[in-house]
Structure formats: structure tokens, C-alpha cells
Amino acid sequence: MEIIENIASMQAFAERKRMEGKLMGLVPTMGSLHEGHLTLIREAKSRTDIVVVSIFVNPTQFGPGEDYDSYPRDLEGDARKVISAGGDMIFSPSASDMYPEGYLTYVDVGKVTEPLCGLSRPEHFRAVATVVNKLFNIIKPHKAFFGQKDYQQSVVIKRMVKDLNMDIDIIVLPTVREPDGLAMSSRNSYLSEEERKVSPVLYKSLTIASCMIRDREKNARKILSAIKRMIEKEPLVSIDYIAITDSETLKDIDEIKGKTLIALAVRIGKMRLIDNILTEPQGS
Ligand code: PAF
Secondary structure (H helix, E strand, O other), rough: OOOOOHHHHHHHHHHHHOOOOOOOEEEEEEEOOHHHHHHHHHHHHHEEEEEEEEEEHHHHHOOOOOOOOOOOOOOOHHHHHHHHHHHHHHHHHOHHHHOOOOOOOOOHHHHHHOHHHHHHHHHHHHHHHHHHHHHHHHOOOEEEEEHHHHHHHHHHHHHHHHHHOOOOEEEOOOEEOOOOOOOOOOOHHHHHHHHHHHOOOOHHHHHHHHHHHOOOEEEHHHHHHHHHHHHHHOOOOOEEEEEEEEOOOOOOOOOOOOEEEEEEEEEOOOOEEEEEEEEEOOOO
């Protein structure tokens, strides 16, 4: 598998493929690929001609004290996985090429970056929107593929694409989970055996909350309390946030009417894990 590291070469490759009439797909990642990423690559391959997988651990989206330096990196292993899933090209630029000296420009998507993960990671979504915008400019995809696990990220990117009139289809695919329900993440490998054992409580509590909504419980506060009670039974887990929001604006709701997002972030040991579920009352 050819790996392009140089921005100009990537732009030239993408331009050539577009001129040949190829439909370009992009799967943006930070590497350390798992089954969730591979599902995105397979889906991209079924919907486009040329699938580029970007592998770039974006320094600007890690806050102070976060795990940028220790974030798992394995370009060779990732290349094998990209081939097995049908990807055509890896784009893996250096941080100094992406952010050369004098770099100044950032994309601020506004309100949807503020709640949920934005509360404890205030610069995060500005950095994500910026790097994704840069990847879109370099790779010029017709379609880009993201996972629902990072639901807020997908809302931010869809908003950016709409507001800035970018001619790109954003496709969000369901979260891929371990057999016990834990959402797949490159960071799961950091969990100790004991921490890993308690981690399915996230999805269990979301599933119970979703059942309550499907059974027409309308009171968001009652549902939030049920999730909280369940998570608090696990002493290794501490809650960052649990929220029930409108699925597009990400604004908290008190009364559940239609399509609803239940999202949470917790800390288990040193790790911060996020998960979410989209749900709605039965028959609505
Ligand atoms: O979801 C991720 O892995 C990253 O946030 C992304 C979209 C690749 C941007 O760095």
C-alpha cells in the first residue's frame, strides 16, 4: 500500500482521480485502526471508487494533560488493515506540514461545539473542524465517512459542511461495539482488566434509558436519574456528563417528544470514555 505523506502529492493524486471521473471517499482517522474504522472503510469502498484513509494524530485537538504523546500509533499495522478492508490510499502527513510556522486559521462552528464534550474540552471541536476542513481541501472527497460514536463531532462536521457550502456528502455509520456492548475505540486498549470489566455499564445504561423512552417515558429527568443510579453502582466509574438532548441542536430537553440523543462521558481510571444512543418513543 502506498502511503502519501506529502500534502502536494496528495492533492495531485486526488485531482488526477477526480479528472478520471472517480468518486472519491475519505475516512478520516487518527490511526490505531479497529473494527469500527474498518467498517467505515468497507462502506466507503461500496459507495465510492477510491477510498483514502487519512491517518493523522491531530495535536491541536488534544487539550493540556491529554494523551497526545501516548496516543497509540502503528502505521505499518494500520496499512495492513486498510488493505484488508479495501482502502486504496493512506494519507499520513506530519504535524509540521499540517501546521507550519505562522499557522493562524481555525474554523469555529459555534453553539453545537459548546455542550456535552465541549464543556470539558473547550478547544476540541474547533480543532476537529479545522483539521477535517483541511483534509477535505487536500483530498477533495465526494463523500466522507464518520462513526456515530463521536456523535457531537458528526453534528459539528455536518454543520460546517452545510454552513460553508462544501459539496461533500457526510455519512455517519452506527457505532461498532464489542460483544459486551463497549463502543470500539483506539483508547480501549488503555483500560486495565478491572476497568475493562466495568466498562459495559455505559452501553447497558444507555440501552435501559432508550427502552424507557421507547416505552413512552417523557420525563428526561427521570431517565437521567436511572442512568446515573446505574453508573454510580460502579465505584471505578465517575460521571463527566449525562445528557438528553435534541439530536440536531444538542440542546438539553426536559420533555421527550421525537428523535432524541442520550449521550454520556465517564472517567474510568485515567481514561475518559464516551458513548451515545439515538432513540425515539415507539410509534412517533
Ligand atoms: O474521530 C477522529 O478520529 C478525529 O477526531 C478526526 C475526525 C480524524 C479528526 O482528527
